[in-house]
Amino acid sequence: MSIDVLQEKIRKFKNPVMVGLDPYLPILPQHIVQDAFAEHGQSLQAASTAYERFCTELIDALKNIVPAVKLQSACFEALGADGIAVMQRVSKYAKEQGLYVLIDSMRGDVGPVAEIYAQAMFGEVPIGQSLHKLYECDALTVNGYLGSDGIKPFLPYCKREGKNIFMLLKTSNKSSREVQDLLSGDRVVYTAMADLVMRWSSDLYGKNGYSEIGAVVGATYPQTLKLLREKYDRLFFLVPGYGTQGGTAKNVQFAFDRFGHGAIITASRSIICAWQKEGSDGTDYLSYAVDAAEKMKKDIAKHVVIL
Amino acid sequence: MSIDVLQEKIRKFKNPVMVGLDPYLPILPQHIVQDAFAEHGQSLQAASTAYERFCTELIDALKNIVPAVKLQSACFEALGADGIAVMQRVSKYAKEQGLYVLIDSMRGDVGPVAEIYAQAMFGEVPIGQSLHKLYECDALTVNGYLGSDGIKPFLPYCKREGKNIFMLLKTSNKSSREVQDLLSGDRVVYTAMADLVMRWSSDLYGKNGYSEIGAVVGATYPQTLKLLREKYDRLFFLVPGYGTQGGTAKNVQFAFDRFGHGAIITASRSIICAWQKEGSDGTDYLSYAVDAAEKMKKDIAKHVVIL
Numbered sequence: 374m375s376i377d378v379l380q381e382k383i384r385k386f387k388n389p390v391m392v393g394l395d396p397y398l399p400i401l402p403q404h405i406v407q408d409a410f411a412e413h414g415q416s417l418q419a420a421s422t423a424y425e426r427f428c429t430e431l432i433d434a435l436k437n438i439v440p441a442v443k444l445q446s447a448c449f450e451a452l453g454a455d456g457i458a459v460m461q462r463v464s465k466y467a468k469e470q471g472l473y474v475l476i477d478s479m480r481g482d483v484g485p486v487a488e489i490y491a492q493a494m495f496g497e498v499p500i501g502q503s504l505h506k507l508y509e510c511d512a513l514t515v516n517g518y519l520g521s522d523g524i525k526p527f528l529p530y531c532k533r534e535g536k537n538i539f540m541l542l543k544t545s546n547k548s549s550r551e552v553q554d555l556l557s558g559d560r561v562v563y564t565a566m567a568d569l570v571m572r573w574s575s576d577l578y579g580k581n582g583y584s585e586i587g588a589v590v591g592a593t594y595p596q597t598l599k600l601l602r603e604k605y606d607r608l609f610f611l612v613p614g615y616g617t618q619g620g621t622a623k624n625v626q627f628a629f630d631r632f633g634h635g636a637i638i639t640a641s642r643s644i645i646c647a648w649q650k651e652g653s654d655g656t657d658y659l660s661y662a663v664d665a666a667e668k669m670k671k672d673i674a675k676h677v678v679i680l
Numbered sequence: 681m682s683i684d685v686l687q688e689k690i691r692k693f694k695n696p697v698m699v700g701l702d703p704y705l706p707i708l709p710q711h712i713v714q715d716a717f718a719e720h721g722q723s724l725q726a727a728s729t730a731y732e733r734f735c736t737e738l739i740d741a742l743k744n745i746v747p748a749v750k751l752q753s754a755c756f757e758a759l760g761a762d763g764i765a766v767m768q769r770v771s772k773y774a775k776e777q778g779l780y781v782l783i784d785s786m787r788g789d790v791g792p793v794a795e796i797y798a799q800a801m802f803g804e805v806p807i808g809q810s811l812h813k814l815y816e817c818d819a820l821t822v823n824g825y826l827g828s829d830g831i832k833p834f835l836p837y838c839k840r841e842g843k844n845i846f847m848l849l850k851t852s853n854k855s856s857r858e859v860q861d862l863l864s865g866d867r868v869v870y871t872a873m874a875d876l877v878m879r880w881s882s883d884l885y886g887k888n889g890y891s892e893i894g895a896v897v898g899a900t901y902p903q904t905l906k907l908l909r910e911k912y913d914r915l916f917f918l919v920p921g922y923g924t925q926g927g928t929a930k931n932v933q934f935a936f937d938r939f940g941h942g943a944i945i946t947a948s949r950s951i952i953c954a955w956q957k958e959g960s961d962g963t964d965y966l967s968y969a970v971d972a973a974e975k976m977k978k979d980i981a982k983h984v985v986i987l
Binding site: 395397398406410415416417419420445447448450451452453454455457458461478479480481482483484485486487489490492493498499500501502503505507516517518519520521522523541544546547548549550551552553555556557558562565566569 | 702704705713717722723724726727752754755757758759760761762764765768785786787788789790791792793794796797799800805806807808809810812814823824825826827828829830848851853854855856857858859860862863864865869872873876
């Protein structure tokens with residue numbers, strides 16, 4: 374269900390882009406940081422306030438251009454409890470604004486611990502007779518190194534509650550080859566991981582034919598994207614590595630099927646830090662972000678037509 | 681440095697056991713839950729209060745028996761911001777009580793995001809001119825599926841600040857074979873991962889000969905423990921899967937070198953939930969935990985002599 378929702382949002386916007394919200398003080402415009410310091414001193418609360426303003430302003434500016442956002446969990450976690458409170462609120466705000474929300478935490482626990490985590494992220498936390506919803510989260514990134522025991526706890530949420538998980542197959546970083554490209558028989562580790570995803574997907578296909586369990590494949594490896602697209606025609610791809618990391622619109626075309634479906638491209642710094650590259654003082658960071666998002670949409674549209 | 685500290689603590693207690701603090705409402709003694717509900721209602725705050733009492737009481741009860749504790753991050757994360765605040769406080773309390781503290785989050789990010797995470801967990805978070813320490817954390821579990829880019833951000837903390845990371849090699853769960861046991865040439869994926877750890881370890885050996893980068897190998901695979909112990913004589917093993925998951929004292933003997941060094945065995949539910957098995961009402965859960973920890977120490981001592 375949810376993978377259909379994501380695809381429909383992409384079609385509506387004609388834009389297969391997910392903006393990564395990775396707040397971090399050194400990349401925030403100075404006026405946001407200074408306002409927060411003036412109110413709360415140089416505290417974790419100040420930083421959290423600044424992150425919240427930065428993320429919600431970006432959501433407001435981008436919500437009519439992009440269908441989805443990705444919250445980088447580690448950035449919020451790095452402010453401790455204050456940061457987590459902001460991640461909870463930002464996820465809810467993004468959802469209220471109509472966006473598909475992915476929380477990028479790349480977790481990989483197993484057994485009861487993974488069940489507890491899945492429930493907290495996707496469901497409601499039971500306390501006595503009451504239920505508490507922490508996040509509004511459509512999807513999570515998950516590390517499958519531990520095998521099925523780490524994935525199964527998420528599947529009921531994918532099946533019944535319209536949630537998605539995206540398994541790490543081939544990540545965009547340079548050293549991803551060290552483990553992910555190891556050859557095993559006629560497969561490499563990341564295709565073995567893809568085969569596992571297919572096994573878990575058996576009763577989890579959306580109306581558009583794609584599995585509710587997607588796969589992370591980096592824009593920096595276009596040949597891999599192409600091979601995986603051909604072999605795994607029912608895996609929806611989440612594609613990081615565009616922009617700052619070197620992935621281009623030409624690269625990412627291979628992630629899509631012939632209808633221009635089946636993939637979404639993430640971009641973080643190239644959009645949310647666009648003002649830094651241009652030498653602005655940051656007060657107009659939102660218009661830089663909008664311009665960068667529009668440009669990315671146009672660049673991809675040169676290579677991918679979304680029917 | 682830190683791996684020496686851990687080994688010395690183990691020698692001092694003659695006990696290679698790390699107790700896992702995995703708080704979760706259904707496993708908490710009823711009196712702790714009821715007291716918290718009475719004070720805060722059926723809220724996230726109540727659950728957090730209960731977790732904090734449970735963990736600090738266990739720390740007080742066990743600090744003269746075991747050298748180390750492991751905080752299960754997902755359990756705390758599942759209470760959102762309130763839970764994270766408690767994890768921060770519990771880590772500090774455990775450290776004050778002289779314990780070696782591992783936070784078990786099995787994260788695996790890369791690049792700037794991993795740097796932000798490593799700094800938050802091991803260092804201090806800079807906000808303006810001020811520095812903020814979130815955790816007292818000697819060690820983290822790390823998932824190396826993304827390769828060196830995910831590990832390098834932690835190495836300066838291992839080298840200069842006496843911190844350790846433990847890489848997932850062969851985890852204790854049943855389905856760990858699906859990815860970790862894939863054969864690649866004359867290696868399997870988990871030995872390829874071990875080879876990477878050795879590469880990263882080149883200038884990171886403690887005085888006891890062990891690397892500051894340890895390895896997670898499950899108690900449920902004794903033959904694997906034996907083979908890895910023989911082949912990687914400089915990797916310190918963190919061994920989960922004892923007790924509830926089926927690992928025995930006989931199994932885990934293979935994790936140790938001939939001096940009884942080089943490994944620590946984790947146990948969570950078999951100690952912190954010992955009262956449930958015995959049919960107690962939970963008011964005396966601490967004495968059950970102490971008995972279970974003492975028994976585990978004795979059981980291991982039958983097979984491992986720590987010189």
